[in-house]
């Protein structure tokens with residue numbers, strides 16, 4: 004049992020509530036404001052006198068009424084405090100955020116505690132809202148999440164083309180190869196290489212070559228399905244794994260891609276650059292011992308396309324090359 008408060012202690016407590024760096028609001032059962040500390044005054048621009056007996060819900064129309072009143076009624080009915088965190092809802096009341104360093108948040112992120120207040124008769128007829136400014140923590144977490152996403156992106160994708168990088172693409176191939184083997188389903192591979200790329204680099208410079216790689220990658224991404232795996236395999240060598248696709252389907256895809264690359268006009272510093280690509284197409288065979296064989300088959304077919312004059316497609320099947 005604590006001793007009853009004398010009047011000076013009550014005064015101190017009011018002073019503390021006034022000056023702490025969290026928002027304190029007391030509402031009656033009609034959501035009318037009974038107490039409003041200086042944090043609330045400073046951030047809302049409205050004094051305690053101005054808001055006294057006004058409905059919080061009317062003053063802050065951004066509050067989701069059904070959600071908020073349900074939370075409050077639950078807290079009162081069960082006689083327990085409830086919480087809302089910024090990850091669920093960024094804020095309860097919209098306050099401007101003053102972020103001198105980052106300037107990343109226009110609005111204050113808030114965690115809110117809803118605390119039923121018991122009267123002397125032990126009934127809860129008021130509720131206290133404690134509003135915490137958690138903008139710094141929220142921004143730090145958001146930045147960390149963004150950095151992690153970016154890192155993940157960098158770890159899996161090739162920086163120049165935006166396609167899957169070779170290591171990640173090979174991991175995908177290994178996984179898909181095992182899956183198709185298990186389900187005895189089809190999958191095909193298109194391996195292609197930009198023709199005479201060295202000449203293009205030598206004539207127009209490495210950066211012109213980079214732009215061609217970027218544009219070829221863009222077209223490849225556009226032509227591939229969501230379920231396909233398009234990757235940059237080497238310098239000017241690309242690869243697309245087509246799950247659930249047989250040799251004929253892969254040939255059609257490769258032909259469409261070859262035509263699109265041939266029709267590409269790449270703008271580079273006032274020049275219009277064009278290019279073609281040679282392609283090798285292979286499909287998974289029952290007797291292929293591993294995914295490496297699929298790459299080898301497509302590579303051999305690509306080699307034949309180069310030997311046959313470039314800008315064409317060669318199909319590989321069961322280790323036999325067919326034009």
Ligand SMILES: Nc1nc2c(ncn2[C@@H]2O[C@H](COP(=O)(O)OP(=O)(O)OP(=O)(O)O)[C@@H](O)[C@H]2O)c(=O)[nH]1
Nearest residue numbers: 196197198199200201202204209210212213238239
């Ligand atoms: N601009 C640029 N060039 C690259 C990049 N990666 C590789 N290369 C260049 O690509 C060229 C590939 O040349 P080669 O392997 O001789 O092939 P090619 O000239 O395309 O000839 P074929 O494949 O036989 O048609 C080399 O000059 C590499 O320096 C890159 O990221 N950017």
